[in-house]
Amino acid sequence: MMDGALKTEERKMFIMGRVSATIQCGETTQCSKRAGQKDRQRARVSYMVEGKRVCRETYMFLHSVGDTQLRNITKSYLQKGVVPPSKASGGIKANKAAHSSDDINRVVTFITNFADTQGLVIPGRISGVKSSDPRIRLLPTNQTKASVWRSYETELASKNDQRVAKGLPPHRSAKQTTFLNVWRRYCPFVITSRPKTDLCWQCQKNNSAVYQSANLTEEDKLGRIQTQTEHLAHVAVERNLYRDMVLDSQAAVKEGRDGEEMHYSFDYAQQMHFPTDPDHPGPMYFLCPRKCGLFGVTCDGTNKQVNYLIDEGMTSSKGSNSVISYLHDYFDQFGRGERVLQLHCDNCGGQNKNKFLMWYLAWRTLYGLHDEIGVHFMVSGHTKFSPDRTFGLVKHRYKRTFVSSLQDISDVVEESSVNGHNIPRLVGLEDGTVIVPSYDWQSFLAPFFFPLAGIKKYHHIR
Structure with missing residues (x-):
């Protein structure tokens, strides 16, 4: 009913005009069913829409107005007539404590200048940032909004000292809450970053080169940006290949073709320690907790992952022998019987990208366990894939559970997913029993x- 292009004051005046046409505010009532009229106690409004009478709730809905605002508009009309409604307090214009536009402009100017000198422009997708605004500046991890405000206070105090020395009045300083509100409203493109791990070294070098190109020629700047753009394009191709393989395997399971071709992903996670207690008593500590390794193999077609729980007494390394042994057990116990096998893993040379794993995969084809095997290594620094998601579920549950034994860790893995995506597989027991x-x-x-x-140098081997 209401035009969304109307400003707030225009919308209020429009509604006031509609109210003034149907309001009854005479000294006596106007009831057609009563011979004698009574003295009017309050004004009465008949709510009309296109010549038809409607209830108050329908009228408010059609005019996008709330009950309190409609009551205030009617009250303003009765008291002042057809004039724009105004707040009794006078609004922000009458607030002597409010910052002026010049004060706000100085804050915005400081934030944008600080971002231009300290921030980093990343040509491409920024982790954790959905916006594609070209103005985005990413502040270093050692800079927080509070530290930027303190820098603002220091710089403004220095400028005010200079103004006082010249006989000029000092500028008003914005306190931290006001500073953060202005930042959030006028400078949302300036973002603070969190410390991260497992970052791509090539991206770090390219970003540093872009960051240090402020005083270079436009050709040099474009060259450095082009280098990073080409790297990100290569990463995007590899990522799209991985996603397509995952989607194909999921479609194969739905259509009953999982015996033809299937895609798996595998990786190691960080070790877990036990015993551990989320409500850790202060005087209680362990000199050296027992370690439990975690190796996961995900069937991307079924979205289920088998997690091998490796007690520290079962193996002493994460080398190729361990990886091959767990893969061999997985295909023997949990495999889908596929003839064409596709594998994705990271670029770790000691675990995955080595001659022994290639020999083992060739051995499987020679013995007729598979007709064809393709192994694909993800780009270093861009290796977030299916196992990391399920590892995150395990770690989330592990941090909130009392764990005193290897069986407790197995229960944590099983209970970490409501839909049974995580399956525990003990490699051995504490008493030395090998499974x-x-x-x-x-x-x-x-x-x-x-x-x-x-x-x-190879990323795809078949």
């Missing part, structure tokens, strides 16, 4: 295969 044996695959495969020269 998933580890074999010396390196010695077994070495006599039958030759090393692949330059394996570090």
